[in-house]
Amino acid sequence: MIRKFGCLIIICVAALAADVQGQLIISVDSSGGLSAQTGSPGPNKTIDLFLSQRAGSSDLFAGNTGDFDFAAGTVTGVTIGSEDNSVNNGFLGEGNLGTSTTEITGGGTSFNFNQFYTDLSQSIAVEPSRALWMTIEIDTTGLADGTYAIDLRPDASGNFLDQVGNVVGSNSSLFFVVESCMLGDINLDGVVNFLDISPFIGLLTSNSWQCEADINEDGVVSFLDISPFIGLLSGG
Numbered sequence: 604m605i606r607k608f609g610c611l612i613i614i615c616v617a618a619l620a621a622d623v624q625g626q627l628i629i630s631v632d633s634s635g636g637l638s639a640q641t642g643s644p645g646p647n648k649t650i651d652l653f654l655s656q657r658a659g660s661s662d663l664f665a666g667n668t669g670d671f672d673f674a675a676g677t678v679t680g681v682t683i684g685s686e687d688n689s690v691n692n693g694f695l696g697e698g699n700l701g702t703s704t705t706e707i708t709g710g711g712t713s714f715n716f717n718q719f720y721t722d723l724s725q726s727i728a729v730e731p732s733r734a735l736w737m738t739i740e741i742d743t744t745g746l747a748d749g750t751y752a753i754d755l756r757p758d759a760s761g762n763f764l765d766q767v768g769n770v771v772g773s774n775s776s777l778f779f780v781v782e783s784c785m786l787g788d789i790n791l792d793g794v795v796n797f798l799d800i801s802p803f804i805g806l807l808t809s810n811s812w813q814c815e816a817d818i819n820e821d822g823v824v825s826f827l828d829i830s831p832f833i834g835l836l837s838g839g
Contacts, residue, residue: 626660627773639779642820654736662765666719674751677711680740723766753777784814787835
């Protein structure tokens with residue numbers, strides 16, 4: 604059942620293998636976070652999924668198949684980073700990707716994925732050297748502020764498979780956060796002016812996130828927000 608979650612909760616861990624702690628780690632950013640910030644409600648929001656293997660694990664990776672269910676919003680696009688064999692990303696099937704498909708299902712409430720490799724010994728990054736797996740585009744128009752679950756649901760054929768066909772465990776506790784705000788009003792005084800510059804710089808240097816500072820609404824506060832922030836300050 605599709606559900607809305609108003610606060611951060613832990614959803615069930617997929618029981619995919621004897622190792623219930625999970626050996627493959629899915630995150631929404633390269634630092635291992637589980638909660639993606641999508642900013643104010645609207646179309647064309649993106650959520651990046653990163654994949655890595657728990658330190659100390661030694662499974663070689665043969666493929667993966669499964670479904671992601673979204674508690675709210677509408678999935679409008681999915682791009683798998685390893686679909687282009689000519690891209691030298693050193694990860695997830697570079698040069699040996701035999702199958703790679705995605706399909707948006709349930710009117711945008713979920714999507715499924717299917718990837719297998721011609722070389723059944725594909726290694727994956729070990730945390731914390733996480734690598735981009737796929738990018739999801741989602742429309743959050745009309746959603747109330749809150750935290751919404753993304754639930755990895757294994758399909759009948761398993762999920763992540765090692766080179767001899769054994770199912771490899773993974774985590775499934777992912778979320779995205781919708782937070783309405785006045786872009787550029789970093790000091791939260793109700794206006795966008797030069798008093799917002801100092802707190803904006805503070806967020807940039809501390810690698811922190813605040814909805815008001817994510818001017819380009821890409822889920823992170825970075826140097827890419829500087830130009831649109833200057834535009835807001837100048838009234839552009």
